[in-house]
Amino acid sequence: MQYADLAGDLPRDSAVEKQASAGRVAAQGARFAFSLIGGQHQFWHAAPVAAALSRMPNTRVECFVIDSEDQAALAEMLAALGSGPVEIVVMTLPRALERGLAALRRTRSSPLKALRLVWWARAMRSASVIVTVERTSTLLKQIPGRCPPLAHIPHGVGGARRAKGMDPRFAKFDRVLLAGEADRRSTLEHGLLPADAVAVVGHVKLDGLRRAGRLKRRPLLPGPKPTVLYNPHFDAQRGSWQWAGPQIVGQIRASGRFNLITAPHVRLFEGASAAERAAFRDQSDGTHALFDPGSERSIDMTYTLAGDIYLGEFSSQLYEFLVIPRPCVFIDIKGDGGAGDSKLPDMWRCGETVTRVEDVVPALDRAIARHGEFLAQQEALVRDGYGDQSVSASERAAQELIEMAGLAA
Incomplete structure (x- = not known):
């Protein structure tokens, strides 16, 4: 339109x-x-x-x-x-x-x-x-x-x-x-x-990044494995990091089947000390895992463009990711399907939603094959949201x- x-x-x-x-x-x-x-x-x-x-x-x-x-x-x-x-x-x-x-x-x-x-x-x-x-x-x-x-x-x-x-x-x-x-x-x-x-x-953000020449999709980790962007939100009621973030990361890395970018919403580490931020960043290995507690790349769409599969709960960064439609997996820590929220159901129809930590990696394994089921909803969400x-x-x-x-x- x-x-x-x-x-x-x-x-x-x-x-x-x-x-x-x-x-x-x-x-x-x-x-x-x-x-x-x-x-x-x-x-x-x-x-x-x-x-x-x-x-x-x-x-x-x-x-x-x-x-x-x-x-x-x-x-x-x-x-x-x-x-x-x-x-x-x-x-x-x-x-x-x-x-x-x-x-x-x-x-x-x-x-x-x-x-x-x-x-x-x-x-x-x-x-x-x-x-x-x-x-x-x-x-x-x-x-x-x-x-x-x-x-x-x-x-x-x-x-x-x-x-x-x-x-x-x-x-x-x-x-x-x-x-x-x-x-x-x-x-x-x-x-x-x-x-x-x-x-x-x-x-406005999308328009500005395009004008600045920043809307370029490029891989950040080497090798042929699909890259998962784990983008947990800071919200204590819905955010999966506070619930089981380290366990989720551990299971993805242990599977050996994915590259992993862990780039939370920048407010998740807003009050963290320099040492806490450094400890988070130091989990990066340069080959299969990248951890960022909130650098400029967390806000200029570098990560949302680089990922092959989105993993998170809800965020305006989901819309940024879906500017180029790609597979998504969502984590519903309450297991209520987003009851009482006006936005979550629409977002979570863009991919498979899981409610248990042990279901995350199997859902990621299925995500690429299942993407066609969710493509129309993804395109509609971005069209309605971004104009x-x-x-x-x-x-x-x-x-x-x-x-x-x-x-x-």
Whole structure:
């Protein structure tokens, strides 16, 4: 389905109104503040849009990040995207306050992020539009005084959903820019936003990685064995690593029939010490096994493109893996088929689902032969989740933001 078809279903301002909005921005200029406080794994969902805006006339783009490491990582992404000028602001706090909160910095806990938002609110709220890829930044609308329109680009597929239900903070955004029809439906069904505040733009991260020349599938481990990508989630209720991760890894390696990349969601090792991360990495042997607790390759689709078989529970990385449809095996640690969750049943129809550790390797053995049973569901899931990949999502998102700035002018 093309974006032209989707646009017919979505309430939109007329072309004349959009041109008028763009004209006001061109005449007056607009400043866009990106709140990027959630960590580097979210940056690819925003950096392509910031880069697109930076290349437009009479725009000023500022990105607010937590620390100098984030600053360097974002600068590298923007350069790879051919960005125009973008100011990257490190959200420092007074030295005494930084020292007192040093223990919390490693986990990027919400109190620390909230404090930075409050401290930098004046600078951020002087922009024409604020753009976020997470929802803690909705705090900016709760502080007394004027707040410009707040736009949201979710950093995964799932709409207004969060682990324990629908996130009420979605209702605080003036506009959300979603990847596909699946997220539009779920957002509207829960009544958190009116239809004219919801836009389908495509998948920004995928668009950005394509523009940066990163969407190349290449093997990371030698030899002819199929490579399993084990991608456990950090969620304590559903994540298989906390349940039996080391045993699963041990059985796969003992079988001798697969290469194995173990690359969890980056938040699984978010609070781990340097020694713990090193111990995890050191399980790599260079020939049949690669372990990564959260490097850049965990967020730029290197692993999701390299794997031949996906093994995990649920993740937006599943959608990234299925951009090229391939065999999947899912682990249902509760054995309930994803009861009470709006997304798990659809995901788990993309491959065989197991409920016991001893069933993982046999399911992997069957996965390639059974792939044809699940191919149609995989293609439908990605089409519904990611929308039309032939149109630049970052350019569409940038135009939506230009329109917001024009209407607010």
